[in-house]
Amino acid sequence: MHRPLLAVLAALALAGCTAGAAGEAETGGAEAGRRDGSGPFTLVIGRDTTSYLQPLLDRWNREHPAERVTLLELPEAADEQRAQMVANLQARSDRYDVLGLDVVWTAEFADAGWIVPLDRSLFPLDRFLQPVVATAVYRDKLWAVPYTANAGLLYYREDLLAKEGFTPPRTWAELREQARALHDEYGIGGYAGQFLAYEGLTVNFAEAVQSAGGGPILSRDGTQVTMDPAGAKTGLDFLMGGFREGWIPPESLSYKEEESRLAFQEGRLAFARNWPHAYGPATQSGIAGKFTVTRLPGLDGPGSGSLGGTNLALSAYSRRQKSAVEFIRYFTGLENQRRVLTQGSFPPVWAELYDDPALIKRFPYLPVLKQSILSATPRxxxxxxxxVSLAIASAVSNALTRPFEESSGDVVASMRNQLNEIIRAR
Known part of the structure; x- marks a missing residue:
């Protein structure tokens, strides 16, 4: 499976020749000397809330005792992860070797020269889900390798819907009706997503805008605000209306992924928007056998989720780049990707795993998830x-916190102005 050592070193030498603005500035001799480094290294990634990751790393360590990987966990929230990574990379520290990047950070980290481009031929990218591969490419170079895919799903209490004669909601109107009815009948929250003012709220808003036909928020090259004001207003009205009417509980204003996961699996919510990783823990909770998932609803039918996931990149300041690249190849390989799903409930990036009958029997949501990923919209x-994310999250948070006072149209207009200013300042 591995290419000859000489080929790997040649690829690293070529990749390491570029850094800075999209990898165009030359690195110095000290940095060049790191490219063939081998030995113990680190993986820095967001906190593992399901405890699946260390056993996978232990497998690598047993097979590579001279190249042991140490896990460095960052906070759960993407914003906090990014802040700590940026502080390390700006200091040109070699403490981080392999970086677990949110899929939206590729352009920023590449432009800053914090990661190095990789040789495409080292990785079977043609067998990966192609929308996910696109998140690792910037200016026609591969800057990372997809590790997990992601798209938002609607979790719902199948048992409660059956009791009330409901079918899974496909539209916002159906979700609203059912959430209100279940809230009134069972005294639980109707619906929640991630509504704290952080990256998760940006995602939830983007999904609402896209699902109302008002997206994407920016053009593909990031140079124009393309968010349709009418569609954005409709999406924001849907969320604000939930808070005004009470079927979205006010405590969800403090929810990140973990809080919303716990609220649903503890039976405090009828519906919840979350990523696929919440599925596994829920099967071990008090609602096991009582829930399932479907695609996110939209204005007139199935909605559009935000494409998420984690890519593995190589720090430009790593002194163990040879070992780090070999680890990335191993960790994104087919068999490890199978373990990422079976042991962590995280969506793999290999397309064929979504069609595996044995896996579908164990994870019946896989066909829905594949469809959701393929139809998701990149941020x-x-x-x-x-x-951009901070401007969106701040504006939407203010609107959801004051749903009786804020005008959705004014919020959207102000947000568009802010986004235009950010783009022009670039």
Whole structure:
């Protein structure tokens, strides 16, 4: 499976020749000397909330005792992960070797020279889900390798819907009706997503806009605000209406992924928007056998989720780049990807795993998830993504916190102005 050592070193030498603005600035001799480094290295990634990751790393360590990987866990929230990574990379520290990047960070990290381009021929990208591969490519170069895919799903209490004679909601109107009815009948929250003012709220808003026909928010090259004001207003009205009417509980304003996962699996929600990783823990909870998932609903039919996931990139300041690249090849390989699903409930990036009958029997949501990933919309591709996300999350948070006072149209207009200013400042 592995290419000859000489080929790997040659690929690293070629990749390491570029850094800085989309990899165009030359690196110095010290950095060049790191490219053939081997030995113990680190993987830095967001907190493992399901405890699946260390056993997978232990497998690598047993097979590569001289190249042991140490797990460095960052906070759960993507914003906090990014802040800690950026602080390390700006200091040109060699503490981080393999970086677990949110799929929206590729352009920013590449432009800054914090990661190095990789040789496409080292990885079987043609067997991966192609929308996910696209998140790792920037200016026609491969800057990372997809590790997990992701798309938002609607979790729902199948038992409660059956009792009330409901079918899974396909539209917002159906979701609203059912969430209100279940809230009134069973005294539980109707629906929740990730509504704290952070990256998760940006995702939830983007999905609402896309599902109302108002997306994408930015053009593919990140140079224009393409969000349709009418569609964005409709999407924001859907969320604000839920808070005004009470079927979205006010406590969800503090929810990130983990809080919303726990609320659903503890039986406090009838519906919840979350990523696929929440499925596994729920099967071990008190609602096991009582829930399932479907595609996110939209204005007139199935909605459009946001494309998420994690890519593995190589720090430009790593002193163990040879070992790090071999690890990335191993960790994104087919068999390890199978373990990512079976042991962690995280969506793999290999397309064929979604069609495996044995896996579908164990994870019956796989066909829905594959469809959701293939129909998902990427978040804005821009080196200023952090500022874009902050502007969106702040505006939407203010609207959801004050749903009786804020005008959705005014919020959208102000947001568009802010986004235009961010783009022009680039």
């Amino acid at each position: 804005p591709v821009t080196a200023n993504y952090d500022q």
